[in-house]
Amino acid sequence: MESSWQDRIQFSVLFGIATSVELFQARLLKATARQLYGAQFDVVQANAVLESVIMAAVVGTKAQLRIGPGLLRKLVRRQQEQVAGVGAFVSSLKYAYMNHFYANPLSALLVDGQKLGKEILQPEHLEAVRMLESFKSHVEQSVEDGRLDHARLLLENDDYLKGRINRQAAKRQQYLGKLLQSLALVIATEHSKRSFVELYEAALEEGISLDQSPGPFDLGDAIKRSTPEELIGLIKRVMTVVVDGNPSLHWNGMGIGQDAEAAIDKFEALRADVERLIETSKKKKTSLKSKYSSQSRVLRTTVVAQKVQLSRDTATLTEEDNAFTAAIDDFFAFFKTLVGCEPLSNLFLNEVWQYDYHLPYEDVFVPRPGATFARALSRPHDYLGCACCDKANGSMVGTLPATSILYHLYSEAGASINVADLWAAYYALVGEDSEIGMDERSALVLFYRGLAEMRAMGFVKQSKKKADHIAKLKWL
Incomplete structure (x- = not known):
């Protein structure tokens, strides 16, 4: 069955x-x-x-x-x-x-x-x-x-x-x-x-x-604007990746060697320095900041010739602030030595x-259905392999299938197509006065079938402005 x-x-x-x-x-x-x-x-x-x-x-x-x-x-x-x-x-x-x-x-x-x-x-x-x-x-x-x-x-x-x-x-x-x-x-x-x-x-x-x-x-500005707590968290995350790697990327870390040990020692020293600066600032009851943070920028107002001018100036940094700035610069400089590669095309x-x-x-x-259908309808011999389509050689002749003839006429028409004019052009190619010699009833049946196939493939639709017209549809 x-x-x-x-x-x-x-x-x-x-x-x-x-x-x-x-x-x-x-x-x-x-x-x-x-x-x-x-x-x-x-x-x-x-x-x-x-x-x-x-x-x-x-x-x-x-x-x-x-x-x-x-x-x-x-x-x-x-x-x-x-x-x-x-x-x-x-x-x-x-x-x-x-x-x-x-x-x-x-x-x-x-x-x-x-x-x-x-x-x-x-x-x-x-x-x-x-x-x-x-x-x-x-x-x-x-x-x-x-x-x-x-x-x-x-x-x-x-x-x-x-x-x-x-x-x-x-x-x-x-x-x-x-x-x-x-x-x-x-x-x-x-x-x-x-x-x-x-x-x-x-x-x-x-x-x-x-x-x-x-x-x-471009991570330089974001890293340099880090607060002391953010920098410590960043150092811890980077150390974890250096030791354990990233399982999602199937990268096992830097492994065991002088480079990995030097990186761990460097990050441990930087973290210890930042933690020490935080403790010192707490004892002095001051906030620890760097020259890159927004807290180190102050707004200065100046009156010149009865006009108010606004400018930004760098606030006075303490000894701990300068040391924290140096720690940020040191971290970023060392971080850059671990990150970097050339384009693949240079290898x-x-x-x-x-x-x-x-x-x-x-x-x-x-998928490109538009190009596929256009090729099949404009040159049907590539798919059918028949002698009647072979003589067309990409042009419009009456021996082509009805849908293919309508597609050629469709390609030469404007955005709106009069169905009566389309029928007249089609019948002139296949009618009794042509080489094909088809009677009007048979030609009309093939015409309506070809027009229905054009509509089914999405090339045309019924026009809303004129009842006796069809409108072109945009294809991919």
Whole structure:
């Protein structure tokens, strides 16, 4: 028995009910209640779910391939504009990985450097590497820096280039570690007004620099205006991230080493100094402030030539205030040494482990029904493959299907189309006096069917101003 369309098309209805489950069930028929399947779930903001998925699957993943900032921005925008589910985003990631490993022969270079031997690395790979933009930029920069031997060996010596390729795996991991460390520390400050996705996109595209003002990582003013209590809390959060890392980003902290120990000792000393200054100020019954805080700015009024002039002046700072200002400057200067990375596009051979191509993704995941229908109606031979449509070659002839003829006439008409004029133009192409020689009754049936299909596809609608006219609709 042939199944109906209801058995093949699955759909879900989501609606909210402002009542309890018991009252809702009491108002339903038992036959209806038996057909329902209910499940309780917690409502979470779509942006929060998307951000957690990006942290786990894109940013913190151990996969060697990285999604570029341009493509990631398009993926996120599609999620927000089309209100697509997380499954659509995951499918987009899988498609990007498939495109990279199936369409880019240089993806073979992502193999571990110890396994990248003669069987994998072919002369054609080296030729393709020398055509990359990052390779050309690296050679040009080497020439400008006076490293002529290095540039010549990269261009002429295959063994030397293989050695450089094998060393890129370690440098790639070093860069990713620095990127995650910088993002984790920026998040720990709680001073950034950007979302994590925006910060990650900016880090890949522009790099991370706290000296860049204005910019997504412009945290200097917010950190320097901190009160003593806020600065202590900031130091504690940063120390926690340095030791424990950020589980959401799958970054385990700075680990055990001289750099981590030096950072902890530095932050411990700064926190002890600030706490000591707070105790001293309490004993002197004064408020501790820095030269960056609003309390250190006083409003001065001056009368000049019978005009009142307002100006801001710096209030007198105590010894403790100057010491607190120095502690803030010291903290920010050391914090900048832990945070920072260059743009992804500046790295040597970044095309090997970065996928940032938009066209394959847009062709598959960004629907363009308007262009698809327009192509099918203007050149039906591409889909039908019949001889009667082949002779048209994109032009309007009477052998085309009725809907295709009406589309050609529709494209040449204005915003409002007279149905009688449309029929007259159509019948002139297929009528008894034409090459087709169709009688009026048969032509009228095909005309109305084609017009109904145009309306069903969303090209036209009934005009509200004139009963004998149809109006064009704007298509995507």
